[in-house]
Every structure is written in structure tokens, then in C-alpha cells.
Amino acid sequence: SSRVVIIGAGIVGTNVADELVQRGWTNITVLDQGPLDMPGGSTSHAPGLVFQTNASKTMSLFAKYTVQKLLSLDCFNQVGGLEVATTEARYEDLKRKLGYAQSWGIEARLVDAAECKRIYPLLNEEIVLGGLHIPSDGLALAARSVQLLIERTREAGVVYLGSTPVTGVEHDGGRVTGVQTPGGVIPADIVISCAGFWGVEVGAMVGMQIPLLPLAHQYVKTGPVPELKGRNELPNGATLPILRHQDQDLYYREHGERYGIGSYAHRPMPVVAADLGLTPKHVDEHNMPSRLDFTFEDFAEPWEASKEILPGLREAEIEDGFNGIFSFTPDGGPIVGQSRDVEGFYVAEAVWVTHSAGVARAVAQLLTDGASEIDLGECDVDRFEDVQLAPSYVSETSQQNFVEIYDVLHPLQPKESPRNLRVSPFNARHRELGGYFLEGAGWERPYWFEANAALLDELPAEWQPPARDSWSARYSSPIAAVEAWKTRTAVAMYDMTPLKRLEISGPGAVALLQRLTTGDVAKKPGAVTYCLLLNDHGGIRSDITVARLDEETFQVGANGNIDLAYFTREARRQRAEDPTQWAQVRDITGGTCCIGLWGPLAREVVSAISSDDFSNDGLRYFRAKKATIGGVPVTVMRLSYVGELGWEIYTTADNGQRLWDVLWAAGQPHGIVAAGRAAFSALRLEKGYRSWGTDMTTEHDPYESGLGFAVKTAKESFVGKSAIEGWTEDTPGRRLRCLTVDDGRSMVLGKEPVFYKDEPVGYVTSAAYGYSIGKPIAYAYLPSTVTEGDAVEIEYFGARVRATVTPEPLFDPEMKRLRG
Numbered sequence: 001s002s003r004v005v006i007i008g009a010g011i012v013g014t015n016v017a018d019e020l021v022q023r024g025w026t027n028i029t030v031l032d033q034g035p036l037d038m039p040g041g042s043t044s045h046a047p048g049l050v051f052q053t054n055a056s057k058t059m060s061l062f063a064k065y066t067v068q069k070l071l072s073l074d075c076f077n078q079v080g081g082l083e084v085a086t087t088e089a090r091y092e093d094l095k096r097k098l099g100y101a102q103s104w105g106i107e108a109r110l111v112d113a114a115e116c117k118r119i120y121p122l123l124n125e126e127i128v129l130g131g132l133h134i135p136s137d138g139l140a141l142a143a144r145s146v147q148l149l150i151e152r153t154r155e156a157g158v159v160y161l162g163s164t165p166v167t168g169v170e171h172d173g174g175r176v177t178g179v180q181t182p183g184g185v186i187p188a189d190i191v192i193s194c195a196g197f198w199g200v201e202v203g204a205m206v207g208m209q210i211p212l213l214p215l216a217h218q219y220v221k222t223g224p225v226p227e228l229k230g231r232n233e234l235p236n237g238a239t240l241p242i243l244r245h246q247d248q249d250l251y252y253r254e255h256g257e258r259y260g261i262g263s264y265a266h267r268p269m270p271v272v273a274a275d276l277g278l279t280p281k282h283v284d285e286h287n288m289p290s291r292l293d294f295t296f297e298d299f300a301e302p303w304e305a306s307k308e309i310l311p312g313l314r315e316a317e318i319e320d321g322f323n324g325i326f327s328f329t330p331d332g333g334p335i336v337g338q339s340r341d342v343e344g345f346y347v348a349e350a351v352w353v354t355h356s357a358g359v360a361r362a363v364a365q366l367l368t369d370g371a372s373e374i375d376l377g378e379c380d381v382d383r384f385e386d387v388q389l390a391p392s393y394v395s396e397t398s399q400q401n402f403v404e405i406y407d408v409l410h411p412l413q414p415k416e417s418p419r420n421l422r423v424s425p426f427n428a429r430h431r432e433l434g435g436y437f438l439e440g441a442g443w444e445r446p447y448w449f450e451a452n453a454a455l456l457d458e459l460p461a462e463w464q465p466p467a468r469d470s471w472s473a474r475y476s477s478p479i480a481a482v483e484a485w486k487t488r489t490a491v492a493m494y495d496m497t498p499l500k501r502l503e504i505s506g507p508g509a510v511a512l513l514q515r516l517t518t519g520d521v522a523k524k525p526g527a528v529t530y531c532l533l534l535n536d537h538g539g540i541r542s543d544i545t546v547a548r549l550d551e552e553t554f555q556v557g558a559n560g561n562i563d564l565a566y567f568t569r570e571a572r573r574q575r576a577e578d579p580t581q582w583a584q585v586r587d588i589t590g591g592t593c594c595i596g597l598w599g600p601l602a603r604e605v606v607s608a609i610s611s612d613d614f615s616n617d618g619l620r621y622f623r624a625k626k627a628t629i630g631g632v633p634v635t636v637m638r639l640s641y642v643g644e645l646g647w648e649i650y651t652t653a654d655n656g657q658r659l660w661d662v663l664w665a666a667g668q669p670h671g672i673v674a675a676g677r678a679a680f681s682a683l684r685l686e687k688g689y690r691s692w693g694t695d696m697t698t699e700h701d702p703y704e705s706g707l708g709f710a711v712k713t714a715k716e717s718f719v720g721k722s723a724i725e726g727w728t729e730d731t732p733g734r735r736l737r738c739l740t741v742d743d744g745r746s747m748v749l750g751k752e753p754v755f756y757k758d759e760p761v762g763y764v765t766s767a768a769y770g771y772s773i774g775k776p777i778a779y780a781y782l783p784s785t786v787t788e789g790d791a792v793e794i795e796y797f798g799a800r801v802r803a804t805v806t807p808e809p810l811f812d813p814e815m816k817r818l819r820g
């Protein structure tokens with residue numbers, strides 16, 4: 001079998017070895033620069049608190065699996081978890097968190113202050129408003145589980161080499177071939193870097209920029225606490241739930257009669273792993289590279305706050321403390337996957353103990369089956385844009401994530417800094433129109449335009465949106481209603497520039513796209529095809545539009561860098577197999593721009609400034625052609641995510657501002673407006689258009705997500721075809737359904753649990769207010785037994801919102817507008 005080398009024998013590396021062994025892999029070597037009994041990485045001092053509930057489904061499922069696995073190893077003390085609120089805002093947030101738990105299938109309950117006190121008698125009831133209790137949370141015995149995993153995988157033949165630093169990674173012809181150590185080269189077909197916060201250094205060995213930042217985080221152990229005396233037999237024993245006091249950035253566990261206290265309530269303390277020097281031959285609890293000296297001054301305030309929430313601590317001293325190092329990333333997610341450029345080099349880094357076994361299983365599944373059962377979109381090493389890999393960006397955003405780790409964050413809340421990293425050519429005009437910008441993938445994206453506030457007075461009564469609750473009102477504006485109304489009744493311009501665009505060209509382009517997509521793209525130039533990229537299990541890895549511009553050139557509208565990496569890798573493989581079938585994959589997003597010109601009057605606008613034929617016969621729905629508009633050379637595609645007549649109009653970045661200006665001027669007689677993403681998101685949902693990453697991921701197949709129409713089963717073969725053989729619209733056990741909110745005004749935002757007959761049966765993927773239909777809309781995965789017309793309830797901040805499963809799309813199901 002393939003020779004596998006795993007770098008790092010922490011909780012991640014040993015779990016990866018174990019998961020591979022379980023899947024029949026035999027030729028595995030694990031190396032660690034530190035001694036195996038205590039390698040000295042983050043795992044060696046991790047207190048092991050496992051709070052499973054997370055806004056991310058992926059992370060919650062990883063945590064659930066970790067708990068399950070650690071229990072099976074007898075390495076989990078399931079004391080439960082309690083997150084307490086001492087502020088109203090936190091208490092509200094715990095309600096939202098309860099929703100996540102219900103959505104992702106974790107048993108949890110919201111408890112009042114008295115119940116918190118009953119569960120946790122040492123708490124200061126006076127300052128606690130309530131809490132979230134999760135009985136299945138608890139303490140991982142991380143270091144012990146590492147030793148057990150080493151033992152059991154060794155028995156299965158895994159070779160472990162301690163005190164063996166990897167000093168280089170060898171590769172040849174774009175494939176990894178081995179690792180260098182002081183004792184010589186160890187040949188390998190697959191190298192998996194589980195180097196924790198040393199990931200940057202190991203990544204650099206293959207020219208990879210790993211976007212993680214090692215930061216120190218304070219952990220102290222108190223001396224004996226009188227109130228804990230006699231509670232636990234073992235020095236590390238614990239019987240009370242693990243406790244989070246997030247309003248003060250603190251968490252707690254018992255160590256026998258002592259307390260362990262973790263604090264994020266201090267300045268970020270970045271570390272460069274390379275500066276820590278070589279791991280010594282002898283490592284012990286007090287002497288390891290991941291442990292820096294305690295800076296007491298940073299703990300003064302947290303110590304006072306600790307005595308406040310746990311008054312018993314007033315009779316205790318701080319006995320030991322350290323600043324322990326682990327990894328932070330720009331978006332808080334782990335970094336998992338294969339190098340784009342060096343085949344066979346994988347990483348699994350910036351992983352908490354909490355998620356370790358889950359991540360390890362995903363890596364083993366990737367290697368064994370080609371895909372993980374849990375979606376990896378939020379962890380994919382390829383998810384970052386180049387600008388997000390810059391060390392300054394990684395450093396600033398990772399430090400920001402440290403600071404905000406326990407903050408109550410709104411799902412739309414943007415970074416305050418760094419901003420203005422990427423702007424479209426229309427940015428100057430957007431600013432003149434009072435654009436309200438949020439950030440995504442480094443782009444400044446207007447959500448609405450203050451200039452349109454002037455039209456609020458003209459907004460017809462039936463288009464008036466209801467008042468929102470204070471949470472859903474954040475990062476929202478009634479101006480979006482104006483922009484939606486104008487799109488449906490006149491014409492609007494949308495900046496589509498930030499959407500990822502790839503050019504795939506060359507003699508092998510058709511073959512590449514035919515093999516990787518579910519659609520038939522081998523049509524005449526000018527055809528545009530909506531299709532899916534499936535993984536080997538039939539899960540949806542992306543949805544794309546493929547425009548054939550000429551025989552050998554395609555423009556692909558994709559979802560992000562993960563798609564770019566996929567196409568790049570597959571094109572390289574195709575070329576290696578048959579050099580005549582080469583295809584070049586080029587990211588043209590930054591060098592081009594796009595305006596979505598949509599609305600019933602769109603045709604009037606372009607025909608005033610173009611002699612090209614924009615009539616229905618001149619350019620039909622889902623067709624593309626080159627044209628000139630107002631003197632600007634463009635490629636137009638007759639597509640619309642908002643469900644109106646119109647075109648995506650592309651040009652190069654240099655021509656962008658002029659394109660905006662000529663369309664803007666020509667649109668004036670027709671009441672044109674600039675419109676932002678807030679209106680866009682609502683209009684696309686009215687049309688039932690799915691958004692990859694929320695409405696469907698690799699965990700969903702084309703049929704349950706309602707995208708079966710995009711699968712050309714007649715095509716001879718494509719990736720994922722054999723997996724979905726025989727599946728139809730009738731096979732899935734769950735389905736993505738359209739819900740409308742009965743009261744016409746209660747908003748939800750996404751990820752909320754959905755109840756049917758009082759049982760949690762699914763969760764909301766996307767939600768928006770449907771301006772054209774006068775009701776909030778939510779899409780949700782529900783069991784297939786829940787059908788159109790059924791009444792369901794969505795839980796929003798602990799309250800139930802009644803909704804009805806409704807036939808979709810809600811707007812223009814006959815497609816009259818698009819085809820008109």
C-alpha cells in the first residue's frame with residue numbers, strides 16, 4: 001500500500017494514524033521532533049475541555065465524533081458542559097446556541113440561574129442570569145488518548161519515531177516523495193502534516209503558505225480550593241461540568257481539589273514557532289516548547305473575575321500558570337486538505353482537541369474514499385484567497401479572532417480591519433451612491449445604497465417590509481425593499497464582480513469539464529450550462545455555470561478558491577495522463593468585472609447604447625455572446641439569479657467604471673437603481689435559487705437539494721455518476737424545502753432548528769424577507785415525510801415561529817420574466 005508519513009504525534013497525528021489503520025492502511029510512519037511519551041506540542045498541556053456546540057455544523061459534528069471516540073477509548077470524562085450568562089446579550093446568545101445544538105443533534109437545554117446553581121453549586125448565583133447545559137460535553141484526556149492510540153496503532157504495525165524532526169519535504173514532478181530527517185530521507189507517497197502550530201514551517205517546506213498564527217493563551221492551576229475538597233479522588237479528577245464564563249473570556253475545570261482556569265481575556269501574544277528552537281530530548285510538564293512563562297500581569301483582572309463567579313476561589317491561590325501556544329486562523333476554522341501544487345502533501349492543522357478525532361476521520365476518508373462524509377468547506381486549505389494568505393493578513397485576522405473568541409457575533413458582522421483589500425472597478429461609484437459595505441473573501445460588497453433612501457417614500461404599501469426584531473435588523477436596511485421593488489418593476493444594476501470566475505481553455509477543456517461536471521457542456525459556442533461538481537459519493541462539491549465562449553475557451557462561474565484548486569489539480573492530472581489533452585485553468589476574477597443588469601426594463605437600457613441584438617431571438621435565456629455596450633467590449637450572458645430579464649455583463653477591470661457609467665446614464669430615463677446584496681439574497685430565494693455552502697454542500701446529493709435537473713444522466717460518465725446511479729427525485733429521505741412564515745413578519749436568519757409535531761427534524765439553510773411575496777422565506781432540510789402544506793415551527797432565540805412548507809419557487813414559477 002502507499003507509504004504514509006505523518007508529521008506530528010499530537011492528538012491530530014495519532015488520530016489520523018488510527019483512522020487510517022481502521023481503514024486498512026498498513027505502511028504508516030509517524031514522526032515527532034519531541035519524545036513520544038510527551039512530544040511537547042499543544043496537546044501535551046491541553047486541559048481538554050470539549051464544548052461541542054458551534055455555529056458551524058461541520059465543527060459540531062467533528063466534536064460529536066471526538067466525544068464518541070474518546071469515550072470508546074475510556075479517555076473522556078463526560079461531566080457535561082455549562083455555559084453561563086451574566087449579561088442579557090449573552091443570555092440571548094445562549095438561546096441562539098441552543099438552536100445550533102438542536103439543529104446539529106446535540107442534546108442541550110437552557111436553564112435558569114437556580115438550575116445553574118443546582119448543576120454547579122460553586123457558582124455565584126447573584127450574577128448569573130442563566131445558562132446552557134449540554135450533558136454530553138466533558139473533558140478529554142488528551143495526552144492519555146495519544147498514548148493509547150500510539151500503543152494500539154503500533155500493534156497494528158505503525159512505526160513511530162520520536163525525537164526525529166522533519167527538516168524538509170522532498171517532491172518531484174509535483175508529487176511528494178519523502179521527508180528529510182537528520183537520520184536520512186524517509187520515502188513517502190503521502191505526507192500528512194499534523195504539526196500543529198509548527199504548520200507554517202512545515203508548509204513552507206513544500207512552498208505552501210499555511211494561514212495560521214501561533215498565539216499564547218493563559219492557563220493557571222490554583223492551589224487547593226476548600227469547596228472542592230473531597231469531591232474528586234484523582235489529582236486530575238472532575239465531577240462538576242466544565243464551565244464557560246464567556247462574558248469575561250474565561251473557562252474552568254476541576255483538577256481534583258484544584259481549579260484550572262483558562263483565559264482569553266488578555267492581549268494577543270503571537271509567537272513564531274521557528275523561534276522556539278529545537279524540542280529538547282527531555283520534555284516534561286514544565287519544560288516544553290509550547291509552554292511559555294506565565295505573565296502574571298495579564299491574569300490580574302481575570303483572577304478577580306474568577307473570584308466573582310466562583311467565590312470559593314477567594315480562599316485559593318494561584319499555584320501554577322503558563323502561556324500555552326496553539327493555532328489561530330483568519331476565520332477560526334481548521335486547515336485541512338491537500339496542497340494545490342504538490343500531490344500527496346496533506347495538512348490537518350489548527351485543530352482543537354475538541355475536533356481532533358472528527359478531523360482525523362475526515363482526512364482518512366479523503367485518502368481512502370476520496371471524500372469525507374462531513375462537509376469540509378469551512379476547513380478546506382484552499383478556501384482562502386491569495387490576499388488572505390499574506391502573513392500580515394493572517395496575523396491581524398487571527399489575532400482578532402483570539403480577541404473575539406467568546407464574543408457575541410452577528411452572522412453578518414464584518415471585520416473592521418483589514419478592509420478595502422479588494423474593490424471592484426465600480427467602487428468609486430458605489431461610494432458616491434452611499435454604498436453600505438460588508439466584506440467577503442476580501443471584497444468590499446455593497447449591501448444597499450443610501451442614495452435609494454430617497455425612494456422609500458415612493459415604495460408602494462405592499463412592498464413595505466415589516467419592522468424587524470433588533471437582532472435581524474442588524475446589518476439590514478429597509479432600503480433593500482426599494483432595491484428589490486425597482487428590480488422587479490424597473491431595472492437595477494448589481495455588482496457581481498466578487499463571484500469567482502475561471503477561464504478554462506485549451507484542447508483538453510471540454511474533456512475536463514465533461515468529466516468533472518454533471519452537465520453536458522459539449523455544446524456549440526454561446527451555450528451556458530448550469531451544472532454541479534459532485535464528489536465520489538455523489539455529494540455536491542459546487543454548482544457552476546459553464547459558458548462556452550469558443551471551441552476551446554470556457555468561462556466558469558464558480559464558488560471560490562476551492563473550485564479553482566479542484567480544477568487546477570484535475571487539469572494537471574489530465575495532462576499527465578495525456579499531454580495532448582492539456583487545459584489551462586486561470587482565475588480571471590480580479591482582472592475582470594461584472595454587472596448584473598436585471599429588471600423588466602433592462603432591454604430598454606442596453607438597446608439605447610448598443611447596436612447588438614439583445615432581443616429574445618438575438619440572445620436567448622442561458623446563452624452568451626460578445627457585444628459592445630456604450631463603446632465597451634463585453635461578454636454578456638443571459639442569466640439572472642434574481643429571476644428577471646437581463647444579463648450578466650462582463651468586461652475587463654480597466655473598462656469597468658466606464659461600463660458602469662454608460663449603463664447608469666442609459667438607465668436614468670427608466671428609473672435605474674444600484675442594488676446591493678441584501679436585495680439580491682432575498683430575490684434569489686424568492687426564485688428558489690440555491691447557494692452552495694449553505695443550501696447544499698458535499699453532505700447533500702442533487703436530488704435532496706432539488707438540483708436533480710442539473711444532472712445529465714445520459715452523459716456517459718462524470719465524477720460521482722456511479723454513486724448516484726438509480727437515485728431520483730423520489731429517493732431521498734430528506735429534502736430542501738421552501739418555508740414561508742405564517743405571520744408574515746417574523747424573521748429568521750439561518751441555522752435555526754425546524755420542528756415538526758414538536759420534534760426537531762431539520763434546520764434552516766438560507767432565509768430572507770421575500771419582498772415580492774410579502775413574507776419571510778426560509779429554506780430548510782426536512783424529512784421527505786414533511787410535505788407541502790405541512791405546518792412546522794422554526795425556533796428563533798428560544799421562541800417558535802410558525803411556518804408552512806410551500807411549493808417553490810415562490811416567484812414566477814413559469815419563468816415568464818426570465819424568458820421574456
Ligand code: FAD
Binds near residue numbers: 013040042049351
Ligand atoms: P500538537 O499537539 O502541537 O502536535 C503537533 C506535533 O507536531 C508536536 O508534537 C510537534 O512536536 C510536532 N512537530 C511539529 N513540527 C515538526 C517537525 N518539523 N518534525 C517533527 N515533528 C514536528 N483545545 C480544546 O479542544 N480544548 C481545550 O480545553 C483546550 N485548551 C487549551 C489550553 C491551552 C493553554 C492551549 C495552549 C491549547 C488548548 N487547546 C484546547 C488547543 C489544543 O491544545 C490544540 O489545538 C491541539 O492540542 C492541537 O493538536 P495537534 O495534534 O494539532 O498539535
